[in-house]
Amino acid sequence: MRHVYTPVIGLEIHVQLATESKLFCPCSTDYIGAEPNTNVCPVCLGLPGALPTLNARAVELAVRAAMGLSCEIHDGTIFHRKHYFYADLPKAYQVSQYDRPLADRGELYISGDGGSPKRIGITRLHLEEDAGKLVHSAADGRLEGARESYADFNRGGVPLAEIVSDPDIGSPREAREYVSALRRLVRYLGVSDGDMDRGSMRVDANVSVVKSNADTGEILYRGDRAEIKNMNSLRSVERALEYEIRRQRATLESGGTLERETRHWNDGEGVTTSMRSKEAALDYRCLPDPDLGPIEVSREMLDAIRSSLPEMPWEREARFIGDYSLSEVDAAVLVETPALADYYERCVRSGASPLRASNWVRTEVLRVLNERGVGIEECPVRPEELGLLVSMLDEGRASTTVAKEIFGLMVDRGLSLQEATDRCGAHGGLSQEDLELAAKSVLDANPDVLAEIMGGRDLKGKKRKFICGLVMKETRGRATPGAVEDVIARFLEGME
């Protein structure tokens, strides 16, 4: 009997909400690079007598995210205290939501392994507070082997939306697609910067494998799931899941069994290791938080948020494909962030042809951003200027080489389009005289080709194009194709 092993994956993603202040106190959420324990107050330090007050903006952002995921949103859900002792948890409980989440039953579409869109169900979305951070003195920064540990509570109390997917994800690639679709969504909605490397999006995965008969499809064994933690990039999500599925499959193939456990992804070694078994699972002793009332989500609030929702990424993608005749792949690249899509559209609106603008943004612009390690917001070339530059190409007023040269000057020297164009000169600094000289030398060097054209044997115009190409080459790409054709035409007329 042949067996197949099918992975079953569900993801729990913590998204840090882009509020100015923490979930329950006025402290700043800007903890990256801050002096340890400076963004703290009696509330987020859990001092005796301190009380939480709910940040309304965090609720708004969570509701926005829930709307983007087409969730059902509930009025009057409550906070629970989830108890466990750890040095980064000031009150020894995390304020979270338990049996009544703010929102549930949503969906998100991703590009499935079969090539077509695939629906991933959203189990729930709830609000909770982040913990602080421990800094260990061990060389690798981990607890093991550390002589001293320090607690920094700057991050403690920062608002998170925990988004739990249904176990609808069928492969590591789909998991990656899901994470990137969610990241794109939260960026569009403005609810989070979605940066995984800054910890703004943290992914835990529940993964199990199902063993079935390859011929009949009969399910033979359902492994207990493992929860994988510590995956800090899209790539590590994919790698960790690939590893874990291989590991679970190998365990089953060798006759072993799988128990529910929590495993840690070690990115350096490319393996997952067991953190705790089901027996050691924590009992969080959940208690409805008596210090906080129900979360009010009024109809007016829902209407106001709904009317402020932007065009969703998938809507924009479809529009780019429809309106600008872009390929699916190109459209997907351009709508990755709302800022990039905006940049592209401003470029098109200032006169560039959509296809050429798409090529320029995806290649030249993204290359520059990559080299500089900056976002589109910091692109040295304004989209309107890029649009004008691209339209110079469209109208044959500049060759590709010259356009790239102009673009390079704008990027490197910070010149405006006008300054950069002046620097290169009209037609890239090539005078009519230069062009004529180049044409003449090409014709002189190719008498046989010239003879064929003059003899009327160049029926498809291939020879003529060949000559034009040589002239372009002679000008080192500076002449525009139109200008070259003009000058060749005049020469040929003169010879008749």
Added chain:
Amino acid sequence: MQLSMTAAETARRVSEGELRPLETVDVFMKTAREREPNLHALLAVLEERAGHAAERLDASLSRGEGPGPLSGVPVVLDDGICVRGTPTTCASRMLEGWIAPYDSAASEMLDSSGAIICAKGNMDEFSIGCSTETSAFGATANPCDPGRVPGGSAGGCAAAVAAGYAPLALACDTGGSLLQPASYCGVYGLRPTYGLVSRWGVAALAPSMDQLGILSRTVEDAALALSVISGHDPRDAMSSPGDRPDYMAAVAVPDGKDARRPLAGRRIATVAEMRGGSDLAGACREALDRTLAMLAEAGAELVEVHLPLSFNHGLACYQVLLAAEASSSLARFDGVRHGLSAEADSLNSLYLGTRGKGFGREVKRVAAAGTYILGSDRYEDCYLRASNVRRRIVGELLDALAGCDLIALPTTPTTAFRRGEFDGDYFGMSLSLSFTVQASLAGLPALSFNAAGAGELPAGVQLIAPRRGEAGLLAAAAAIERVRASRDEAGERRSER
């Protein structure tokens, strides 16, 4: 200045320049020095802070700035209330030496009203206990009989007010922590409606019931203090907005035709389940009867309500919820950030060492019980069931209060018990809260006053009102106070003749 001077009188005299704030502080300090060796009502005397506050007040009065309603009034706060820059221990080794880095809403409001915070009162450790005997720093004696407890958890505050250190004290009431000591020490105890007074800066025990309240020697002082400390505070999510009535007007002497029968038209109910209860001491029953007679004399109509659920299951329900919430509130004391921190070579041994050494026996018992109750396999059977019972008790009380204005009942089933009487018998001791947990569970306001006969140990009677019915409570207590005064006067006249 005599010991018996009220807060209202003190504030009036200080405002009019007859008394200087430093003098009131001196009287407090002198009384405390004399009585403390025998009573041990205080955990910290804030002599320096009080001196500075008095000087500031003096300066502002001499600049002609308007006096506050509590100008120059010495106040004691229980030691779970944060006063910036001063020790706040909750009577626990866990917080020994901890200096609060911020002010509670109460201390802010007291400061701006001209009151002078003079000391922190002794209490049961983290408010767990009914006798102030669980204080890690030694028990407090009842000023009326040093062989007896002052009650608890707010025993230190009640004793300080009863002994005349100060006319006012503020303490947190959870299930009777303030009403029961008021009853035992013979002072007024006012537990306001849940949400009327900010809990900001008051160490939590069971947050769904914790409510800051007032201990005083007159009903007028209770009204005055309530006017100062009540009101909406956005820092406490459970604090409720809304207009506050004029509490001082409620206790003012009524004029004209109402003067003799100020409670005419008021329906005041006794609790049927209380009758024939064998666990009610004679003195407490007599205190209630005496009170009912005075209420009737003041014009009130006496009716009866049935509260079977509240009185048969209230205490058990309270115990479960208290333990669950307390275990959560106390979880934060782990040795990592503040207070006691044990020497340890691992995180787990830090927790065990700190909590093992820092908490006393009773605190450990309640924290362990709460942890058990919240366990995922017991949650439904214990916590959820108690929550449902609570909801029904609230319904029962609100239904009863829909048919009457106030409910009258003894504050405690007995008068103050002897020190050590319930040593190790937590259940026996907790019966002293049998009649106070109901108002706590329902978040209702309650006011306790002494109704003992002359020369007897104090025995409190309490009135319970609908939510935000403090004015009605104060008015009824003021009416009783006046009936009693007129009787005393008549008695004196008789004895003179």
